[in-house]
Amino acid sequence: MMSVRAMKAALKQQAIHFFVDPQWVIPSIIAPFIFTTVTLFLFRHTGGDLMLYAVLGGGVLGMWGNTIHSSSWSIGYDRMNGTLEAIMVTPAPLSSVVFGRCLWNAFLGLLNALAVFLVAQFAFGIDVTVRDPLGFLVALAATLLSLAVLGMVFGAFYVVTRASSALFQMLEYPIYVLSGAMFPLVVLPEWSRPFSYALPATWGAEALKIASLSGYDPLGLGYMGALGLTALTTLVFLLVSLWLFSFLEGRAKVNGTLVRY
Amino acid sequence: MSDGEAVIEAEGLTKVYPAAFRLFGDGGREKLAVDNVTFNVRRGEIFGLLGPNGAGKTTTVKMLSTLLIPTSGTATVLGLDVVRDAGKLRSRINLVSGGERGLYFRLTGRQNLEFFSDMYHVPREEKRRRITKLLEIVGLTEAADVRVEEYSRGMKQRLHLARGLVNEPEVLFLDEPTLGLDPEISRETRALIRHLSEEGVTILLTTHYMFEADELCDRLAIISEGRIKALGSPYSMKEAVRNDSIIEVEARELGEAQRRELADLPGVSAVSVEHLEGRQRARIVVANAPALIPTVAAMLESRRVISIRVDQPTLEDAYIKLVNGR
Numbered sequence A: 001m002m003s004v005r006a007m008k009a010a011l012k013q014q015a016i017h018f019f020v021d022p023q024w025v026i027p028s029i030i031a032p033f034i035f036t037t038v039t040l041f042l043f044r045h046t047g048g049d050l051m052l053y054a055v056l057g058g059g060v061l062g063m064w065g066n067t068i069h070s071s072s073w074s075i076g077y078d079r080m081n082g083t084l085e086a087i088m089v090t091p092a093p094l095s096s097v098v099f100g101r102c103l104w105n106a107f108l109g110l111l112n113a114l115a116v117f118l119v120a121q122f123a124f125g126i127d128v129t130v131r132d133p134l135g136f137l138v139a140l141a142a143t144l145l146s147l148a149v150l151g152m153v154f155g156a157f158y159v160v161t162r163a164s165s166a167l168f169q170m171l172e173y174p175i176y177v178l179s180g181a182m183f184p185l186v187v188l189p190e191w192s193r194p195f196s197y198a199l200p201a202t203w204g205a206e207a208l209k210i211a212s213l214s215g216y217d218p219l220g221l222g223y224m225g226a227l228g229l230t231a232l233t234t235l236v237f238l239l240v241s242l243w244l245f246s247f248l249e250g251r252a253k254v255n256g257t258l259v260r261y
Numbered sequence B: 001m002s003d004g005e006a007v008i009e010a011e012g013l014t015k016v017y018p019a020a021f022r023l024f025g026d027g028g029r030e031k032l033a034v035d036n037v038t039f040n041v042r043r044g045e046i047f048g049l050l051g052p053n054g055a056g057k058t059t060t061v062k063m064l065s066t067l068l069i070p071t072s073g074t075a076t077v078l079g080l081d082v083v084r085d086a087g088k089l090r091s092r093i094n095l096v097s098g099g100e101r102g103l104y105f106r107l108t109g110r111q112n113l114e115f116f117s118d119m120y121h122v123p124r125e126e127k128r129r130r131i132t133k134l135l136e137i138v139g140l141t142e143a144a145d146v147r148v149e150e151y152s153r154g155m156k157q158r159l160h161l162a163r164g165l166v167n168e169p170e171v172l173f174l175d176e177p178t179l180g181l182d183p184e185i186s187r188e189t190r191a192l193i194r195h196l197s198e199e200g201v202t203i204l205l206t207t208h209y210m211f212e213a214d215e216l217c218d219r220l221a222i223i224s225e226g227r228i229k230a231l232g233s234p235y236s237m238k239e240a241v242r243n244d245s246i247i248e249v250e251a252r253e254l255g256e257a258q259r260r261e262l263a264d265l266p267g268v269s270a271v272s273v274e275h276l277e278g279r280q281r282a283r284i285v286v287a288n289a290p291a292l293i294p295t296v297a298a299m300l301e302s303r304r305v306i307s308i309r310v311d312q313p314t315l316e317d318a319y320i321k322l323v324n325g326r
Helices: A004-020 A022-043 A048-081 A084-088 A094-123 A133-160 A164-178 A190-198 A200-212 A222-255 B057-064 B086-090 B109-119 B124-137 B153-163 B183-198 B210-216 B234-239 B256-263 B289-299 B315-324
Strands: B006-017 B031-042 B046-050 B072-077 B093-097 B171-175 B202-207 B219-224 B227-232 B245-251 B268-276 B279-286 B305-311
Touching: A004 A094, A004 B109, A022 A048, A022 A094, A048 A084, A048 A094, A048 A133, A048 A164, A048 A200, A084 A094, A084 B093, A094 A133, A094 A222, A133 A164, A133 A200, A133 A222, A164 A190, A190 A200, A200 A222, B006 B057, B006 B202, B031 B057, B031 B072, B031 B202, B031 B219, B031 B227, B046 B057, B046 B183, B046 B210, B057 B072, B057 B171, B057 B202, B093 B153, B109 B124, B109 B153, B124 B153, B153 B183, B183 B202, B183 B210, B202 B210, B210 B315, B219 B234, B219 B315, B227 B234, B227 B315, B234 B315, B245 B289, B256 B268, B256 B279, B256 B289, B268 B315, B279 B289, B279 B315, B289 B305
Parallel strands: B046 B202, B046 B219, B093 B171, B171 B202
Antiparallel strands: B006 B031, B006 B072, B219 B227, B245 B279, B245 B305, B268 B279
């Protein structure tokens, strides 16, 4: 069960925190901006679609970086504040609170992607005209939603232990590669592909690229195929996250670990 | 105090914390925090759980407020099982913990209350009215739009209480509500708790302040090492030491060794030692104080005794006798 009221309240709360707490500017704005700038410098002599590919990759990296830092930290912040119990004693499902916060983080990711495009267009003079603007926007929304859901999965682990941050720090960079944001999936080793294919962000990034680049479709999925797989994997991760919240909340209540920080 | 129905019923409630998993180092052993606790709280009552640190008070409250799952035993609040019906129960109860944490420090007092009102699905049209009223009750109207990080400790505690009331709970759990507060703020907080009780809220509070339990509680349970040692009204607790008297000794060199020696004297049922600035005060619960004074004086001769006098027993003496006594 999800509570829309709790989601909206959590989204608003996260937004207020963003504006009053300058520390979030670093993972949300500065870090992705630097990533993109570095990527664009690396690709600056290639030109054409490859540059646009780099811009798209930078955008997805920015969104992913934002998700892993802000969303997974969502519950960690409550642990630190001592507010986790205050939330859990209310009837609102914790998963709804985390999802609301993840939605705000995803929205920040959208602003971030927009900033990347503007930098590419005006600072590097790259033509960022996309082939199918409507398809691009739909794919962008789907990718953001999928990242919000992925943030929920990570957030759930913080319910049971404060040590989750170590796991997520470890996951950040592999997912940059596995999601195909940095390199095309077809150049990755065979063994890594099942991991890539399980990630909603992979298919979101594919849909974005198909909508943007003429003739890009290395896996032969088509736009709808990539979008459908984004939706399917997002749904699977959503169900997994809801189950995780239920299971891990139960464990935390048995072990008495809600207040440890 | 109300003689009404029981709204909290704990039956054989037990909590064992499992040993923590650690990748490196020892995770420790499992810990019995609450051991077979049985009590009930009647509607409108202020019921206290009184005990030293680590006695199991907070664990008991957390089980009753759905934050911990009991290892065994059962508990119902407002007729709802705290494990099976936790979802239904939460909208009708609330929990307030003492201390600095438990609030969003970067948000204002009003924003904190708005957030938690939303968590309880307080109707939108009601939310604004209720928050204004709560801020008024706890005396934070002026500071409502100031960030919590700028609040004093007392203001934070009052905001905690307001947060605990956003859903107009029928049962309110207060865990050490005056912990660390200065005397004036503590007095205001106790007045607020009494006011809530008069409004019909059933209150279960934990405390290790004797006078607080004495002043506020209709009934209380003394809990130590996870077990209930005594249960009844503060008056009936004092009755446990009615036939005793107290020898109060102030000296400059009283330690644990002397406390043990005094406790082993015939007729002594409990001894507490309080450490004051540059001196110690021992209270010896004994059946016949005048008869024992010469023995005590002789025993403590070399301990730089300042004074020895006979006193009437208090709730604190009853508590010491029940928790530590023989």
